[in-house]
Amino acid sequence: MEEKEISPAQRAAIAEVERHAAHNYHPLPVVIADAEGATVVDIDGRRYLDCLAAYSAVNFGHRNPRLTAVAHAQLDRLTLTSRAFHSAALGPFCSALAELAGKEMVLPMNTGAEAVESGIKVARKWGYEVKGVATDRANIVVAHGNFHGRTTTIVSFSDDPDAFTGYGPFTPGFRSVPYGDAAAVAEAIDDDTVAVLLEPIQGEAGVIIPPGDYLPQVRDVTAARDVLLIVDEIQSGLGRTGATFACDLVGVTPDLYLLGKALGGGIVPVSAVVGDADVLGVLRPGQHGSTFGGNPLAAAVGLAVVELLATGEMQLRAKTLGESLREGLTAYLGHGLTAVRSVGLWAGVDVDPAAGTAREVCERMMRGGVLAKDTHGQTVRLAPPLVVTEAELDRAVAALGSALRP
Template identity: 70%
Template sequence: MTSLNQRRPLKGQLQTADPDVHLAHNYHPLPVVVASGEGAWVTDVTGRRYLDCLAAYSAVNFGHGHPALIAAAKEQLDRITLTSRAFHNDRLEPFAEALAQLAGKDMVLPMNTGAEAVESAVKVARAWGYRVKGVPQGQATIIVMDGNFHGRTTTIVSFSTDEQARADFGPFTPGFVVVPYGDAEALEAAIDKTTVAVLLEPIQGEAGILVPPADYLPAVREITRRRNVLMIADEIQSGLGRTGTTFACDRSGVVPDLYLLGKALGGGIVPVSAVVGNSDILGVLQPGEHGSTFGGNPLAAAVGHAVVELLATGEMQQRANELGERLHSGLNALIGHGVTAVRGAGLWAGVDIDPALATGREVCELLMDRGILVKDTHGSTIRFAPPIVVSEEDIDWAVAQLKEELELLATR
């Protein structure tokens, strides 16, 4: 039998030097050094091409170098890129108006990264709790979900249940209550007079693309509305076309009080994030209480506006839905043949590999050798999230490569 190491090329065949010698070791990347990309494909420094089935964790939903997004960025680069929010800029209000309209809301708080959007929402929810709901000062609590992933700032890891994200990073920020994901009864039981918000991912990404029961999000919406608690949907990975709808919440017919957006909002070009809601909630912020030097900068606003325009037609969402059915059909056919479960929606899938065959990391490395880039999580799960511009042929090829690799692993 051939071992995994025997079947993999030597590291020197892939790259000529260690690319991480001067980088802090906060990531464990696959041994490929990407130099360029176009559409759903990237090319490494040796000239080898790979099908990108991760899309930078959904930040590249519309593919590498999308012409409309690159054009928007290049045009703005020749005009002005940063003013700070000390002044108005001519790109920010049109972007905010378009994004608010896409979300069916009336106000946008622009930031840079997804974690900043989450932190901003925490502050907004607390301020709303004190100023509108009447929660006693210093007592506001927010309900979060077991298995959540919302970022890695000190406040966010304070309510993570992933020990790797928390170990040696305390003391932690108080004010959060953890309940099981997908359990509406447990959520309601946790609400008390101090509760100002429920923060959740409509589909948990880092946890392995976990899709809750169909009645869960509607139940959360009903409970939060009845109990006068904000519902905050972290759509940083799941939103903006990834699941076959504009937002993953749309799949359940649910409209939260606040959407948290990021990743794909910057088109894979610049970091852009936003909290989107109505003025009765976001309006609690007053000048000087929250800000960001780069948040809402002209370059980010120009690219973000172009992203919204791509989504406004609905074509991207429809494409993700149709191609997602093809992807899931192919992956589901592998259950019982090296795969134990497949979860997800649209062009987003979590695939559990039979641990008797290999770890998720090992399968990712073997697929990399075949020219496909995916990423593992939680030991045995690999994630597929190709750009929405991926072709049917590319999807079929990727699934076929996984099938062949699993068959080889079964003969080890």
């Protein structure tokens, strides 16, 4: 966007961020002040359709009235005790989330990266105590193109130079193989392998959807080799793909689900590792924890999110509207787009370089009143809140089409 197209108020707000906030993001030049449903409003009062939903953290819409009512009520009662004491909200949340996932236990944490780190720790401990792997020999198989967070351990097995450059030395114990290749996973497993950690659909990579038999084959080989299957559903889970979990689309049940983002309803950070007692039961008091993990506010909001999902309405909405989204996007193949990948209300579209970079396309969409975000140079990601209407989706598709014609 040209500098002259930014209002003085927005220019001042952006300058303040640039002066005082670390430059670890490159946001679009818009300053959001208000939001409701699938609409956000900037400080000048201009309205935009949100087609990112905070990387799927706002699946149920901005200021979802059911979720904000629960949050307001809990704020007036109790927000934090730490896990040194029990709280009234935690039990119902863990029970409901375990039931939603068809599992027995929940390890509540805060952020998605914490859920991944916790899953790694649980897998290693299970490997040593249950599988019988020799001390410090455990390895975990991961996939090329993965994105599981940005902690030091997690970037140790990233192949994205932006994620890992300058952050070594790295944590050992990971083996990376091509995504979508179940045979490569099988070949990488040895007697010291404790887990395979995968995204059922790779989000940050550009909504990369593997072959339909990939996860089922990985599930078969992990079960046969006494290896845990850990599935990172932090972006793909909780309704985004038209199912509760993306794993449901191919009939796979992992040993551990890693959840986050939408679990907090766009209100408070909530994440969780969900599994059965024979795996999560390896943790004992003092061996892992989080001061804020499972706090009463987070538990109350998380329970309300689970109750929303229990009806299946959001999943069906994502599935049905997702079909319209895919149809609209594929019309631009050969007309500014070189590829369209979509599942539910989640899409990655590759921009023909002749139409510009993905960043330039997103800036043009922003000028047309639709917010989306680029990744990896030529890919635009679309992930509107699941409360979006069909008319709003049509508007988003039209804005993309206009942005592909510089």
